[in-house]
Amino acid sequence: MSVKAQRINQANAIASGVISAEIVDKKSQSIAGQFAKNVNIHGFRKGKAPLSIVKQRYAKQIQQEVEQEAVRESFQEALKELKIDQGQVLGNPAITKFERKGSEIEMEFKISIAPDVDISKLKSCVPEVKIQEASLKEIDERIDEIAKAQAPLVEAKDGAKLAKGDTANIDFEGFIDDKAFDGGKAEKFDLLIGSGQFIPGFEDQLVGMEKNEERDIKVTFPKDYQAKELAGKDAIFKVKLHAIKIKSTPKVDDELAQKVLNQADATMQTLKEQVKLQLKHEARNKLYNEESKPQFIDNILETIQFDLPDLIVEQEMNILLNNYARTLSAEEFEAFQKDSKKIEEKRDEFKEEAQKSVRITFIIDAAAKEYKIQIQDNEVIQTLYYESMMAGQDPKAMLEFYQKNNLLPAVKMAMLEDRILTMLLDEKLDASSAENAEGKKEEASKAKSKTEDKPKTAKTTKKTDTEKKPKASKEKE
Structure with a gap:
């Protein structure tokens, strides 16, 4: 051979x-x-x-x-x-x-062949991170929001009309082609108007109703509605409004702080400090996700260069192509599938994106080994469960979909990337904060030193003038 x-x-x-x-x-x-x-x-x-x-x-x-x-x-x-x-x-x-x-x-x-990835310049790629402290106005505004959210609901006076932000206590029953359908009926149900809890158009048509009023609400179920037997169909809901509930006037005091923080000795000052930290955390997350991380990735791609394994890039191109195909309608997919030239052209369009993805994956993998960071399988599952619940989807079904389509490794890699980038940005932020604090301390020290060393010219001159006056008087005498 x-x-x-x-x-x-x-x-x-x-x-x-x-x-x-x-x-x-x-x-x-x-x-x-x-x-x-x-x-x-x-x-x-x-x-x-x-x-x-x-x-x-x-x-x-x-x-x-x-x-x-x-x-x-x-x-x-x-x-x-x-x-x-x-x-x-x-x-x-x-x-x-x-x-x-x-x-x-x-x-x-x-x-x-697995390339050798030198990440010695990784930290130099971290962009500058500066987070502005929350202002007193922002803190007060957030506390007002908290107070309004905590304020109990009270029934509006007779004659009031339902408006956005109010809570409607209603009976309702839904009909399609004059026939009631399963799951379309409830009594004394509290619905926050403007929450988007019901299908589009339902809440808007309730606005303006008065207590004890009855009204027919006409809506169309979305085509992608989870109950397939209702998807895309026109429906009429018969609604009766029992009560309009509005928020009572909120109280901003120590009692509010104790309730929100669940601490018997909490004060408004304690709540303000906590809100300040929360606003800083929110500002940090927003800065990281919208600016710092994208800039960090761009810097990494520009700075850390190495040869990429062609077969891995081609695999990534295939994954991106398949993801694109999933977004097509049945008719579009059928036409796309028959056109081999179009498939190849579309696949080539993903080459640059695939190269970036593969490069970042190798860099993150090397960084994970360097910093001894791991994502456990149970963390991936917990993340999927949380995201599916937040999206109102079945967690078990979503997990099965990710397992069936071999998507769990991609989720794990995304979580690993996020954790490493966040860690390095936090390091930069902490160093910057410490440097600023030291700078302010040094400036304050210098200012104090200047004040102490400053010649007391005005006072000395005044004293001299005063001492000279008696001499002048004696000369006159």
Whole structure:
């Protein structure tokens, strides 16, 4: 067996080889012999059938095994020539040529190799992070919001009309084609107008109702509504308004602080300090997600360069293409599937995005090893459960979807990326805050020193003038 291998770059290699007719024949004989020991052929005892009959009957299977063994051996020979071990290889080699010429086999395949990723400049990629302290006005506004949210509901006076922000206590029953449907009825139900809790159009049509008023509400269920038997259908809800509930005038005092913080000794000052911290945390998250992390990623991609394994980039392009295909309607997907040229063009459009994704993945993986950071499987599951519940979806169904489509590794990598970027941004923020605090301390010290060292010119001059006056008086005398 003759195999030649060479590196294209740090992360890619190509190998080619010729398996002679003699080796092919020898392998065929060996594999046919193994078949003969294990197969049952009518008219012969197990393992006693002539080799010629076994070869004839199982020719296709024998050929497949010969080819597979030839590829495996060629691959191992290529690794020896490249002086790399199996652990450095990413995935399986991609066979780009496999031809039978007579009894010989000619082959060529690509190998992707894990690149060496130098992250020594990673911290230099962290952008400047500055978070402005919350103003007293912002703190007071947030406390007012908290007070309003905590204020109990009271029934509005007779004659009041339902408005956005009010809570309507209603009976309702839904009908499609004059027939009531399951799940469309409730009594004495509290609905916050403007919350978007009901299907679009329902809450808006309640606005203006008065206590004890009855009204028919006409709506259309969304086409993607979770109950398929209702999706896209027109419905009429018969509604009766029992009461309009509004928020009472909120009290901003120590009692509010004690209730919100669940601390018996809490004061408004305590609440203000907590709100200040919360606003800072919110400002940090907003800055990180909208500005710092995207800038950090751009800096990383520009600064940390290395060769990318082609086969991994191509896999990522396929994933992005499949994700795109899932967004198409049934008609669009059918047309797209039939147009091979369009598929290839669309796939090529994802190349740059795929390269960025693969590069970041290698960098994050290297950083995770450097900083000893891991994401456990149970953390991934907990995150999916939380997000599905927040989105009003079935957590179990979402988890099964991610498992079935092998998406859990991507979620784990996204969580790992977020954790590492956040950690490094926090380090930068803490260092910046400490530097600012030290700078302010130094400025205050210098200002104090200047005040103490300042000559008391005005006072000295005044005293001298006063002392001179008596002398002038004596001269006059």
